Amino acid sequence: MGRISTLAGIVVVALFAATAAYANENTCPGDPGYAAETRVVTVPTTGGPAYGNMQYPQTVPLGPKEVVLTFDDGPDPESTLRILDTLDRHCVKATFFMVGYYAARHPEIVREVAARGHIIGTHTWLHPNSLRSYSLAQAQREIRRGFEAVEAALASAPAEDRQRLAPFFRFPGLNDSAALIRWLGERHVATFSCEFGADDWKPIGSAEVRRRAIRNIASVGRGILILHDTKPRTADMLSSFIVTMREQGYSFVQLAPEPESRIRAAAVSDALIGAVEPLAVADIRPATAVAEPSLEPDAALH
Template sequence: MKTVLAVVGILAVLLGAYLPARAEEAATCPTDATAPAETPVVRVPTEGGPAYGGMQYPRTVNLGPKEVALTFDDGPNPENTRRILAILDRHCVKATFFMVGIYAEKHPDIVREVAARGHTIGTHTWSHPNNLRHFSMASAQSQIRRGFAAVESALASAPVESRARVAPFFRFPGLNDSGHLISWLGKRNIATFSCEFGADDWRAISSAEVRRRGLRNIAYVGRGILILHDTKPRTADMLSSFIITLRQQGYTFAQLVPQEGARDLAAAAPDPLIRPVHKAEKEPSATLGAVLKPSLEPATALQ
């Protein structure tokens, strides 16, 4: 009998040690009880510059069924990016922001805020010319190079953790890619990103229509990368309801992050576009088969 009691006691101790760990794993978002506290990460290989997104390419990132990665293009934007950051915080969702260099230069404080809140940062050229195919190779390369430089410059005095949020990720404006430029990026170990679906939020449609189109397109494909724009008030207006509805329909969210060591790999490439992360001198204190073809971006460059 004593032996049995001893075994029961040992099991109770082990179970007591196990339950808190499980409870911690299952922690919920403090401002959204329906959501987990952390967004799972999907580590994306970038060596050789692969291109991701079933809308254009034969491969995509390793997302599970009904798993969605939110991405936002064209910011940072002083009117809308912070609204979107607050909504993402409320629902404990991390996303990827593909930033335009000229706006990163104008609003470095917002770049730093995006990084400080734990989101991934990619780039989207210097001034968002809608079709780099119409540029000379030298001019197109300059657009890409200046975009990376502007984002890194905005984070120059930020903590190491924030500067490391700049990933070797690039998205072509208008999704108008070029095989020559993808090859050029690949030699610098920069991955190209398209998407699986959009919500047409750049169009002059209501926030309700943006939400409807986004939900419809996601349901059609089932999983993948969603492209939105943090320059559009209609996107911020519908985002909270959109996240809630997707979760009610059984979807989950994932954050795209570069595979471990990808940043160093890109920084070590010949003629790199991204620099290694060193400690700042002064730290501040604190392939999917289904393909949709909605139009995703305006036909003119941003001004």
């Protein structure tokens, strides 16, 4: 009888140890009350759908109190890395819409974003505040060069990381045009707007950015949030924001393209994005005469 009791005790201890090990593997080390993995929602890109109820009839399929974190305008050598560290600490994955000019200047940060498991979309080459004021050909060149710059930055990365460049695009200032959305759609590139912003592009403090983000999310309940990884104020408030949102019952979701989206987008004639294979892309660093991008939108995101 004593031997049976001893064996039972050993089994219980082993089961407890296995359960604890499983829990540790699936719990965020920096935020132990939450999962180590961000839920991934895949979205179609075929035909170039436009997502985000601030502008479009449809948005991404989220449950109650689910929020997608997106960051525009980087990569930035200071703020982007701080934001990546905060996201790692809280085990949150996001989507970064990158400006091609900065991707060409800081390709190592583009690779770092991908290596840490985030999805990358593009945001033009020079972030013109309104592509509507460009000729169609000029606007198309802006968009194309943005994709080329990010692909070039990822050319030396492992295939898994190169795959994180998705056929996702966001218009600077959300100033879209029907003609460009159709053109993107013909290349199976999806357009992303949002449900809410936090006005972090304005000269306000980090506490106010946090307050506006929480207020705007609460007014809608779920959706895509636009932030900017070029803003120190955003990096300053991000950890507290994530903690507060979780305390209020919200969770974070990462967007990814449906399987085969990249292959489909790369297969069309005059594609904007290539297949995941070694790229022979010319050096597209900007000439010294190129002006710095303008990163401020024309109007606030309410």
